[in-house]
Amino acid sequence: MKKVTIALDGFSSTGKSTVAKRLARELGYVYVDTGAMYRAVTLYALRKGYIGETEKNVKALIDDLPQLKLSFQVNFDSNQSEIHLNGENVEGEIRNLRVSNKVSKIAAIQEVRQKLVEQQQKMGLEKGIVMDGRDIGTVVFPEAELKVFMTASPEHRAQRRYKELLERGEDITYEAVLKNVQERDYIDSNREISPLRKAEDAIEFDNSNLSLEEQFQAIYKLALEKIEA
Template sequence: MRKITIAIDGYSSTGKSTVARQLADWLDYVYVDSGAMYRAVTLYALRKGFISEEKFDRNALVEALPGIALEFRKNKNGKAEIYLNNENVEEHIRTLEVSEFVSPIATVPEVRRKLVKLQHAMGEGKGVVMDGRDIGTVVFPNAELKIFMNASAEVRANRRYIELRDRGADISYEEVLDNVNERDHIDTHREDSPLRKATDAIEIDNTETNIEDQFHTILQLAKDRIAGRI
């Protein structure tokens, strides 16, 4: 059976990573969470004091990029987790603080070039499912299957709020909604690789769709592409 490249793009908190991971597991493909890579760089910048509410020292971040090593390693349950300079930072990158600064970090062209190069290397040989903001438009413009995921900002904020609350974060729904709207604006208006739907991508709006139905819809699309039916 031939292998293909599957690119899943879309807005924040649309469940891209969840469905991409499910798809990769079912197909026995490599899964790459590109968002985790940008979050790891953001965590690095926060730890080094390059970015805060008061400042963003882009030059310092760019100069530090050669010293940032990222890789995915599978844990004992087979889930790929992100490592930053040999440290497992999977839990550290999922905080609201990182979420608040990841979009500005992702606007830096040098950051994007470094991560796109890594993503290309991870996707060599096909048999890969990658999710993010510019996978189908920039990283893998020739991917055999491109999905663009969307949902209302209110529904996405509620999903994110529940996730953060369950992790013990002391936040309000309004704070999360503001963060979602701000990230949407930055992601769609940045000069370098803005979030947009590829012309040949299939849009999936999951505002009122459950995870199981969504997965089966996308899985069938993948099966059809693998078989050459569409």
């Protein structure tokens, strides 16, 4: 059976990572969460004081980029691939709202995107990969055999994200999460470097009223069609 490249793009909190992880597992493909990569860089910038409440020290972060080592390693307890920053597992820490509030701004820095896109393209040289993010089908893998652009209303996405954060013990309000979702949508869609947009040949997939199982089955069917074509 031939291997293909599968690109899942879309707005924040549309469930891209959840679907992509299961899709990769079912197909026996490699899964790469590019959002986790940008979140890890954001966490690094926060820890170093390169980004604060009102400003960021872009030059210092850029100068430090060669020192950043990102890798994905399997957690054998959960059987999930988790991101490591300079050898430290930061999977849990990158998911909080503190990082979420800054990640779109860090992801808009040209040098950051260039470094991570180069790494992502190397990961996909042999195909058999499922990658999700904002610019996978337009920049990272424009020749991907299957491109899916996932979307849902801001309110649906905020509710999902709010529930996830509460389950992790975060002290947060729905209004704060909705504001974060809306702000990230604006920044992701309007940045100069690799803005979020649907590739011309991508399949738009609105999952506002779909369960996780319904989402997975629909996209799994699309993947099988491309693999068997």
